[in-house]
Amino acid sequence: MSEQTKVIGRTREEMAQRLAQDIPNGSYVNLGIGIPELVARFVPEGRTLIYHTENGLLGMGPSPEEGKGDPELINAGKRHVTVNPGAAFFHHADSFAMIRGGHIDLCVLGAMQVSKAGDLANWSTGEPGAIPAVGGAMDLCAGVKSVFVITQHCTKTGEPKLVDECTYPLTGLGVINRIYTDLAVIDVTPEGFKLVELSPGVDFDYVQERTGAPLIPVSD
Amino acid sequence: MINKKVASAADAVRDVFDGATVMIGGFGEAGSPIELIHALIDQGAKDLTVVSNNTGSGEVGLAALLKAERVSKIICSFPRTANSTVFPDLYRSGKTELELVPQGTLAERIRAGGAGIPGFYTPAAVGTPLADGKESREFDGKEYLLERGLKADFALIKGQAADTHGNIVYNKTARNFGPPMAMAAKVAIVQVNKVVEAGEMDPEVVVTPGIFVSRVVEVTEPAFESELVAAGASYP
Numbered sequence: 001m002s003e004q005t006k007v008i009g010r011t012r013e014e015m016a017q018r019l020a021q022d023i024p025n026g027s028y029v030n031l032g033i034g035i036p037e038l039v040a041r042f043v044p045e046g047r048t049l050i051y052h053t054e055n056g057l058l059g060m061g062p063s064p065e066e067g068k069g070d071p072e073l074i075n076a077g078k079r080h081v082t083v084n085p086g087a088a089f090f091h092h093a094d095s096f097a098m099i100r101g102g103h104i105d106l107c108v109l110g111a112m113q114v115s116k117a118g119d120l121a122n123w124s125t126g127e128p129g130a131i132p133a134v135g136g137a138m139d140l141c142a143g144v145k146s147v148f149v150i151t152q153h154c155t156k157t158g159e160p161k162l163v164d165e166c167t168y169p170l171t172g173l174g175v176i177n178r179i180y181t182d183l184a185v186i187d188v189t190p191e192g193f194k195l196v197e198l199s200p201g202v203d204f205d206y207v208q209e210r211t212g213a214p215l216i217p218v219s220d
Numbered sequence: 221m222i223n224k225k226v227a228s229a230a231d232a233v234r235d236v237f238d239g240a241t242v243m244i245g246g247f248g249e250a251g252s253p254i255e256l257i258h259a260l261i262d263q264g265a266k267d268l269t270v271v272s273n274n275t276g277s278g279e280v281g282l283a284a285l286l287k288a289e290r291v292s293k294i295i296c297s298f299p300r301t302a303n304s305t306v307f308p309d310l311y312r313s314g315k316t317e318l319e320l321v322p323q324g325t326l327a328e329r330i331r332a333g334g335a336g337i338p339g340f341y342t343p344a345a346v347g348t349p350l351a352d353g354k355e356s357r358e359f360d361g362k363e364y365l366l367e368r369g370l371k372a373d374f375a376l377i378k379g380q381a382a383d384t385h386g387n388i389v390y391n392k393t394a395r396n397f398g399p400p401m402a403m404a405a406k407v408a409i410v411q412v413n414k415v416v417e418a419g420e421m422d423p424e425v426v427v428t429p430g431i432f433v434s435r436v437v438e439v440t441e442p443a444f445e446s447e448l449v450a451a452g453a454s455y456p
Contacts, residue, residue, distance in 0.1 A: 054323065055247040056393045071249055071444045072394040078248040078301070089392055091399040091427075092247070092273075093331035096324030100342065119347070131308050132320050133300035134350065139324030142343040173347030 008206070009153070009182035009199040017042035019150055019180045023106060028052055030099070030107040030140060033077040035150045039108055050086075052104055054095050054136045059087025076136065096136070100143035107144040109137060111151045111179075113166040116213040118176040118188040120149065121168035134171075141172035153181035153210050160212035162186065162193060183207045191216060224386040224436050225415045229259035232409045232437045236265040236374055243330065243375040243401040244272040244282055248301065249445035251394035253378040253411050254281040256437070258455050260376065261288055271295045271330065271370060273323065273397060277303035278449030284456075291316055295370070297323035303449055322350060325367050327400060332369035334403025334432070339368050375405030378442065379412040379428070383421045386430030388412065395427065402432040411439045 010018065016038035023029060023039075025047040031037055040062070043049055051060040053075040060075060061082035069080025098104055113121040120141055123134050141147050151161055162179065178196070179186045184207050185196040194216040198207060208215045226232045233256060236242065242260070246252030261284060270291045276283030283306040285291060294316055299307050310316040321329065322344045332340050341364035345351050355366040377398040380391040388410055390398055402408040410428075415438045 053393075055250070056396050070392065071446055072251070073392045074248060074250050078250075083392075089390075089395055092323075092327035092396050093400045096327050100324055100328075100344065129312060131300045131311055132318070133298045134320055134322050135298040136323035138322040138348060138350065139342075139344040142346065143324075170348045 009202050011182070013038060013042075015150055015180050015182060018185065019108065019148060020044065023047070023049060026050075027105040028058070028103065030054065030104050030144065032107065032109040032137070032140075034110045036108040036110060037077070039150070052095075052098060053081070054092075054099065054140070056090050056092060056095050057081070057083065057087060058090075059084045061087075096139055099136070099139050102143060102145055104144045106146045106148065107140045108148045108150055109141065111149045111161060112168050113161055113163050114149055114176050114179055114188070115163055115166045116188070116192040118174045119166050120147075120171045120176050121166040122171050124169045126169050137171045141175040146177050147175050148178045148180065149176050150180045153183040153207070160210055163212035183210065186215070189216070222418070223384045224430070224433060225384055226435050226437050229255045229411065229437050229439065230262060232256060232411075232435045233259045233263050233374075233376070235407075236260060236263060238265055239267045240265060240373040241269040241271065241371070243372040243397070243405055244270055245375070245377040245396065245398045245401050246282070247273050247393065247396040249277070250392075251378045251390070251396050251398060252276070252281050252445055253376045254443050254445060254448075255439045256376040256378075256409060256411050257281050257285050261285055261290070261456060266290045267292045269293045269295065271326075271372060271401075273297050273326065274301050275299040275304050275307035277301055277445055279306060279454035280443075280448040281445050281455070283307070284454065286310055286316060289315060293317040293319065295319040295321060295326070297321055297326050320350065327397065329367055329370040330397065330404045331400040333371040334400060337369050339366050341365065342367055370404060372401070372405040373407065375401040375408040377401055377408060377410045379410045381414045381416060381421070382410055382412040382433070382436040383416050383418045383430070385418045386410070386433030386436055387421055387426040388428035388433060388436075389421070389425055390427055399428045402428045407434045408432055409435045409437070411437050411442065413440055413442065414438060
């Protein structure tokens with residue numbers, strides 16, 4: 001018999017697709033680097049979202065064809081992008097006034113750890129000798145109206161990323177509203193992590209075992 | 221008659237002095253004023269404090285200035301970029317000090333410095349290690365950190381076009397830190413693809429008004445960091 005591990009829960013693409021269902025038409029949205037970038041591919045038909053990238057563009061469009069990129073038209077991950085109709089360019093101080101001033105409706109970030117109080121750690125493992133780099137994550141989670149996290153439920157070594165308290169250096173305190181993982185959608189509430197829904201084929205106990213704090217079941 | 225156009229990048233950076241604070245525009249390679257930075261390397265000023273979002277890539281532009289050991293301190297939000305090999309060694313050996321600042325706080329500190337505002341309160345970084353040692357204050361039940369405005373002796377910026385009065389327009393996301401840095405520096409130096417006569421630029425489209433700009437220099441075909449790095453170039 002082969003020792004094949006059964007794949008349970010949603011793929012990265014399915015997680016992004018699930019999250020995209022929850023973004024209202026007309027929202028101004030900032031997508032972080034990594035899995036968050038996938039969300040743009042799955043916006044339901046009939047909805048128009050306006051993507052903000054903190055290096056100075058509202059109305060960011062998809063990546064151009066290979067070899068058609070403009071080195072002066074990039075996103076926060078420094079990848080080539082395009083502009084959609086109705087786009088606007090602006091400088092960095094204005095861009096972060098949009099963020100800090102509460103004008104952006106939603107941002108989607110990756111995570112190393114999220115605590116039951118909604119604290120986020122996503123910029124540093126705090127290892128000595130590592131080059132610390134923070135970028136705009138602290139400003140985003142301090143200023144944007146809703147902050148969603150999209151992440152694998154556990155680390156590559158199987159440790160829970162949803163924890164009682166973060167052990168890595170924090171990015172923001174009590175800033176996360178909702179978490180989308182391969183296993184579940186979970187809200188951060190004043191009572192702690194509250195299950196919104198399980199991924200297809202996943203049961204409650206399986207998620208609870210892989211979560212570092214109590215999970216409140218879906219209310220009847 | 222006002223004419224802020226200077227003949228060359230070398231002329232534009234002639235008076236940068238040892239120990240100066242120099243803001244350098246750009247987000248990654250977009251808006252990085254490579255020709256001005258190379259002229260600054262040739263000019264030789266050292267012990268600089270540089271304010272810039274990143275630390276460059278490969279061994280050209282900002283990374284080359286760092287490699288030449290002209291920078292004793294960098295104030296920066298994201299010093300870790302693909303192909304950023306020069307800075308990690310300087311940081312670990314203690315040759316270049318790093319002041320890490322959240323990106324929006326960096327942008328606002330520069331803007332505030334240029335606007336005559338010595339300090340302001342921001343919610344970013346509350347409760348994180350970057351709040352250590354900073355004064356905090358509560359407004360309407362929420363905690364904020366006091367951050368200081370930043371000024372500079374010089375700013376090196378890349379625009380798309382200028383007129384002889386120093387009015388500037390930019391190209392797409394290469395605008396990034398250019399406008400606030402122009403405000404915050406005593407001497408803002410802008411390289412552009414083209415300099416036109418005063419009157420030839422529509423005042424409605426000007427992004428940085430000439431009052432913030434001391435010198436403009438024409439670099440008709442500026443290099444791009446990614447192309448230089450791909451070609452294995454290093455400077456000097």
